[in-house]
Amino acid sequence: MAALLPVKNEPLAQVNNATVSWDLCYLSLSFAEMAQDPKSQMTETLTNHKRKDYLHWDDYFMATSLLSAKRSKDPVTQVGACIVDSRNRIVAIGYNGFPRNCSDDVFPWSKAKKKRAHDFDPLEDKKLYVVHAEANAILNSIGMSLTGTRLYTTLFPCNECAKLIIQAGISQVLYLSDKYADKPTYRASKRMLDAVGVEYKRHIPQKKSIIIDFDTYTEEDPNASLGANKLHLS
Numbered sequence: 001m002a003a004l005l006p007v008k009n010e011p012l013a014q015v016n017n018a019t020v021s022w023d024l025c026y027l028s029l030s031f032a033e034m035a036q037d038p039k040s041q042m043t044e045t046l047t048n049h050k051r052k053d054y055l056h057w058d059d060y061f062m063a064t065s066l067l068s069a070k071r072s073k074d075p076v077t078q079v080g081a082c083i084v085d086s087r088n089r090i091v092a093i094g095y096n097g098f099p100r101n102c103s104d105d106v107f108p109w110s111k112a113k114k115k116r117a118h119d120f121d122p123l124e125d126k127k128l129y130v131v132h133a134e135a136n137a138i139l140n141s142i143g144m145s146l147t148g149t150r151l152y153t154t155l156f157p158c159n160e161c162a163k164l165i166i167q168a169g170i171s172q173v174l175y176l177s178d179k180y181a182d183k184p185t186y187r188a189s190k191r192m193l194d195a196v197g198v199e200y201k202r203h204i205p206q207k208k209s210i211i212i213d214f215d216t217y218t219e220e221d222p223n224a225s226l227g228a229n230k231l232h233l234s
Protein backbone atom coordinates (compact mmCIF):
# COMPACT_ATOMS: atom_id res chain seq x y z
CA MET A 1 0.00 0.00 0.00
CA ALA A 2 1.33 3.42 -0.90
CA ALA A 3 1.72 5.99 1.88
CA LEU A 4 -0.95 8.50 0.91
CA LEU A 5 -0.53 12.03 2.12
CA PRO A 6 -3.19 14.80 2.03
CA VAL A 7 -4.66 15.13 -1.42
CA LYS A 8 -5.29 18.46 -3.05
CA ASN A 9 -7.96 18.13 -5.71
CA GLU A 10 -6.76 20.86 -8.01
CA PRO A 11 -4.11 19.70 -10.47
CA LEU A 12 -0.70 21.27 -10.03
CA ALA A 13 -0.12 21.31 -13.73
CA GLN A 14 -1.66 19.94 -16.89
CA VAL A 15 1.16 18.90 -19.16
CA ASN A 16 0.78 16.92 -22.39
CA ASN A 17 -2.43 15.38 -21.11
CA ALA A 18 -0.60 14.16 -18.03
CA THR A 19 -1.91 15.54 -14.78
CA VAL A 20 0.76 16.39 -12.27
CA SER A 21 -1.02 16.87 -8.98
CA TRP A 22 -0.34 16.89 -5.29
CA ASP A 23 -1.98 13.50 -5.02
CA LEU A 24 0.76 11.05 -4.10
CA CYS A 25 -0.81 8.64 -6.58
CA TYR A 26 0.87 10.81 -9.18
CA LEU A 27 4.08 11.19 -7.26
CA SER A 28 4.70 7.68 -6.17
CA LEU A 29 8.34 6.79 -5.94
CA SER A 30 9.00 3.08 -5.52
CA PHE A 31 11.70 2.64 -2.93
CA ALA A 32 11.69 -1.07 -3.84
CA GLU A 33 12.65 -0.14 -7.35
CA MET A 34 15.45 2.04 -6.05
CA ALA A 35 16.73 -0.79 -3.90
CA GLN A 36 16.74 -3.03 -6.99
CA ASP A 37 14.01 -5.25 -5.67
CA PRO A 38 14.84 -8.80 -6.92
CA LYS A 39 11.18 -9.29 -7.91
CA SER A 40 11.55 -6.56 -10.51
CA GLN A 41 14.42 -8.49 -12.12
CA MET A 42 12.64 -11.73 -12.88
CA THR A 43 14.94 -13.23 -15.49
CA GLU A 44 18.65 -13.56 -16.12
CA THR A 45 18.17 -11.59 -19.32
CA LEU A 46 16.63 -8.71 -17.45
CA THR A 47 19.32 -8.59 -14.81
CA ASN A 48 22.02 -8.64 -17.46
CA HIS A 49 20.97 -5.27 -18.85
CA LYS A 50 20.51 -1.92 -17.30
CA ARG A 51 16.97 -1.05 -16.28
CA LYS A 52 15.03 0.76 -18.97
CA ASP A 53 12.57 2.64 -16.79
CA TYR A 54 15.01 4.47 -14.59
CA LEU A 55 14.25 8.11 -13.78
CA HIS A 56 15.71 10.69 -16.07
CA TRP A 57 17.54 13.56 -14.41
CA ASP A 58 14.89 16.24 -14.83
CA ASP A 59 12.08 13.98 -13.58
CA TYR A 60 14.31 12.94 -10.70
CA PHE A 61 14.99 16.51 -9.59
CA MET A 62 11.39 17.64 -10.07
CA ALA A 63 10.16 14.60 -8.13
CA THR A 64 12.64 15.54 -5.40
CA SER A 65 11.06 19.01 -5.33
CA LEU A 66 7.57 17.48 -5.16
CA LEU A 67 8.64 15.22 -2.32
CA SER A 68 10.09 18.21 -0.49
CA ALA A 69 6.78 20.06 -0.99
CA LYS A 70 5.11 17.28 0.99
CA ARG A 71 6.87 18.73 4.06
CA SER A 72 5.03 22.03 3.71
CA LYS A 73 2.31 22.84 6.26
CA ASP A 74 0.63 25.38 3.97
CA PRO A 75 -2.96 24.14 3.62
CA VAL A 76 -3.45 25.72 0.19
CA THR A 77 -0.23 25.57 -1.80
CA GLN A 78 2.76 23.37 -1.04
CA VAL A 79 5.88 24.22 -2.99
CA GLY A 80 9.19 22.39 -3.21
CA ALA A 81 12.49 23.43 -4.77
CA CYS A 82 15.76 21.70 -5.47
CA ILE A 83 19.06 23.21 -6.65
CA VAL A 84 21.37 21.11 -8.80
CA ASP A 85 24.93 21.78 -9.97
CA SER A 86 26.43 21.19 -13.41
CA ARG A 87 27.44 17.66 -12.35
CA ASN A 88 23.83 16.81 -11.46
CA ARG A 89 24.50 16.88 -7.75
CA ILE A 90 21.69 18.16 -5.52
CA VAL A 91 23.18 21.02 -3.55
CA ALA A 92 20.09 22.21 -1.70
CA ILE A 93 16.40 21.54 -1.14
CA GLY A 94 13.62 23.66 0.34
CA TYR A 95 9.88 24.00 0.80
CA ASN A 96 7.61 26.84 1.87
CA GLY A 97 7.24 27.39 5.59
CA PHE A 98 7.68 29.83 8.43
CA PRO A 99 11.14 30.86 9.59
CA ARG A 100 12.90 28.65 12.11
CA ASN A 101 11.23 28.80 15.54
CA CYS A 102 8.19 30.73 14.27
CA SER A 103 5.62 28.17 15.31
CA ASP A 104 3.45 26.54 12.63
CA ASP A 105 0.70 26.49 15.24
CA VAL A 106 0.90 30.18 16.13
CA PHE A 107 1.51 32.07 12.90
CA PRO A 108 -1.42 32.35 10.46
CA TRP A 109 -1.82 29.99 7.52
CA SER A 110 -4.63 32.03 5.98
CA LYS A 111 -4.71 35.25 4.02
CA ALA A 112 -5.96 38.44 5.70
CA LYS A 113 -9.65 39.07 5.01
CA LYS A 114 -10.69 41.96 2.80
CA LYS A 115 -9.80 45.43 4.12
CA ARG A 116 -13.44 46.36 4.61
CA ALA A 117 -14.26 43.28 6.70
CA HIS A 118 -14.90 44.21 10.35
CA ASP A 119 -12.30 41.74 11.60
CA PHE A 120 -9.63 42.66 9.03
CA ASP A 121 -6.17 42.31 10.53
CA PRO A 122 -3.29 42.89 8.10
CA LEU A 123 -0.93 40.98 10.38
CA GLU A 124 -2.98 37.79 10.01
CA ASP A 125 -1.69 36.96 6.57
CA LYS A 126 0.69 34.11 5.83
CA LYS A 127 2.44 36.02 3.05
CA LEU A 128 4.05 38.27 5.68
CA TYR A 129 5.75 35.28 7.29
CA VAL A 130 6.23 32.39 4.86
CA VAL A 131 9.69 31.77 3.45
CA HIS A 132 9.19 30.55 -0.09
CA ALA A 133 10.53 27.17 -1.17
CA GLU A 134 13.07 28.69 -3.56
CA ALA A 135 14.37 31.09 -0.91
CA ASN A 136 14.67 28.23 1.59
CA ALA A 137 16.58 26.14 -0.95
CA ILE A 138 19.00 29.01 -1.56
CA LEU A 139 19.43 29.54 2.19
CA ASN A 140 19.89 25.81 2.74
CA SER A 141 22.84 25.73 0.38
CA ILE A 142 24.98 26.68 3.40
CA GLY A 143 26.94 29.40 1.69
CA MET A 144 28.36 27.40 -1.22
CA SER A 145 28.51 29.02 -4.63
CA LEU A 146 25.34 28.52 -6.65
CA THR A 147 26.78 30.09 -9.79
CA GLY A 148 25.67 28.20 -12.88
CA THR A 149 23.27 25.91 -11.00
CA ARG A 150 19.73 24.91 -12.00
CA LEU A 151 16.72 25.40 -9.77
CA TYR A 152 13.79 22.97 -10.00
CA THR A 153 10.60 24.31 -8.45
CA THR A 154 7.05 23.02 -8.43
CA LEU A 155 5.70 26.58 -8.81
CA PHE A 156 7.12 29.46 -10.82
CA PRO A 157 9.20 31.79 -8.60
CA CYS A 158 7.74 35.13 -7.49
CA ASN A 159 9.56 38.45 -7.87
CA GLU A 160 11.23 38.23 -4.46
CA CYS A 161 12.61 34.77 -5.21
CA ALA A 162 13.64 35.90 -8.70
CA LYS A 163 15.83 38.54 -7.04
CA LEU A 164 17.49 35.88 -4.91
CA ILE A 165 17.89 33.53 -7.88
CA ILE A 166 19.63 36.25 -9.86
CA GLN A 167 21.86 37.35 -6.99
CA ALA A 168 22.83 33.75 -6.25
CA GLY A 169 23.96 33.25 -9.86
CA ILE A 170 21.48 30.46 -10.64
CA SER A 171 21.33 30.21 -14.42
CA GLN A 172 18.26 28.07 -15.13
CA VAL A 173 14.82 27.62 -13.60
CA LEU A 174 12.64 24.58 -14.34
CA TYR A 175 9.08 24.66 -13.05
CA LEU A 176 5.92 22.56 -13.16
CA SER A 177 3.13 25.03 -12.53
CA ASP A 178 2.74 28.69 -13.37
CA LYS A 179 -0.74 29.07 -11.87
CA TYR A 180 -0.16 32.67 -10.78
CA ALA A 181 1.33 33.81 -14.12
CA ASP A 182 -1.08 36.76 -14.45
CA LYS A 183 -0.25 38.30 -11.07
CA PRO A 184 2.07 41.35 -11.12
CA THR A 185 4.58 39.63 -8.80
CA TYR A 186 5.05 36.79 -11.29
CA ARG A 187 5.12 39.10 -14.30
CA ALA A 188 7.78 41.17 -12.54
CA SER A 189 9.68 37.97 -11.87
CA LYS A 190 9.77 37.10 -15.59
CA ARG A 191 10.73 40.67 -16.43
CA MET A 192 13.80 40.42 -14.19
CA LEU A 193 14.77 36.90 -15.30
CA ASP A 194 14.42 37.95 -18.95
CA ALA A 195 16.48 41.11 -18.40
CA VAL A 196 19.46 39.21 -17.00
CA GLY A 197 19.18 36.09 -19.15
CA VAL A 198 18.20 33.53 -16.52
CA GLU A 199 16.52 30.82 -18.59
CA TYR A 200 13.25 29.35 -17.44
CA LYS A 201 11.19 26.53 -18.89
CA ARG A 202 8.28 24.37 -17.90
CA HIS A 203 9.37 20.83 -17.12
CA ILE A 204 7.46 18.26 -19.16
CA PRO A 205 7.62 15.02 -17.13
CA GLN A 206 8.69 11.90 -19.02
CA LYS A 207 7.03 9.66 -16.47
CA LYS A 208 3.35 10.06 -15.69
CA SER A 209 3.70 8.73 -12.17
CA ILE A 210 6.30 7.48 -9.75
CA ILE A 211 5.15 5.31 -6.85
CA ILE A 212 6.49 5.53 -3.32
CA ASP A 213 5.39 2.39 -1.56
CA PHE A 214 7.07 1.80 1.80
CA ASP A 215 5.21 -1.49 2.26
CA THR A 216 6.65 -3.12 -0.86
CA TYR A 217 10.08 -2.44 0.48
CA THR A 218 9.48 -3.80 3.97
CA GLU A 219 7.48 -6.83 2.74
CA GLU A 220 10.66 -8.16 1.14
CA ASP A 221 12.58 -7.89 4.39
CA PRO A 222 12.27 -10.80 6.84
CA ASN A 223 13.64 -8.53 9.56
CA ALA A 224 11.21 -5.69 8.87
CA SER A 225 9.26 -6.36 12.06
CA LEU A 226 12.39 -5.85 14.14
CA GLY A 227 12.57 -2.34 15.48
CA ALA A 228 15.62 -0.24 14.78
CA ASN A 229 16.65 -0.75 18.37
CA LYS A 230 16.62 -4.55 17.88
CA LEU A 231 19.09 -4.65 15.01
CA HIS A 232 21.49 -7.59 15.09
CA LEU A 233 24.96 -6.14 15.40
CA SER A 234 27.85 -8.41 14.61
Ligand SMILES: Nc1ccn([C@H]2C[C@H](O)[C@@H](COP(=O)(O)O)O2)c(=O)n1
Binds near residue numbers: 096134
Ligand atom coordinates in the same frame (compact mmCIF):
# COMPACT_ATOMS: atom_id res chain seq x y z
N1 LIG B 1 7.07 30.32 -6.17
C1 LIG B 1 6.43 30.21 -4.99
C2 LIG B 1 5.17 30.73 -4.81
C3 LIG B 1 4.55 30.61 -3.60
N2 LIG B 1 5.17 29.99 -2.60
C4 LIG B 1 4.48 29.77 -1.32
C5 LIG B 1 4.00 30.93 -0.53
C6 LIG B 1 2.76 30.41 0.15
O1 LIG B 1 3.11 29.60 1.26
C7 LIG B 1 2.17 29.51 -0.90
C8 LIG B 1 1.18 30.26 -1.80
O2 LIG B 1 -0.05 30.29 -1.13
P1 LIG B 1 -1.40 30.68 -1.90
O3 LIG B 1 -1.25 32.11 -2.33
O4 LIG B 1 -1.53 29.75 -3.07
O5 LIG B 1 -2.49 30.49 -0.88
O6 LIG B 1 3.26 29.07 -1.67
C9 LIG B 1 6.44 29.46 -2.77
O7 LIG B 1 7.02 28.86 -1.85
N3 LIG B 1 7.04 29.60 -3.97
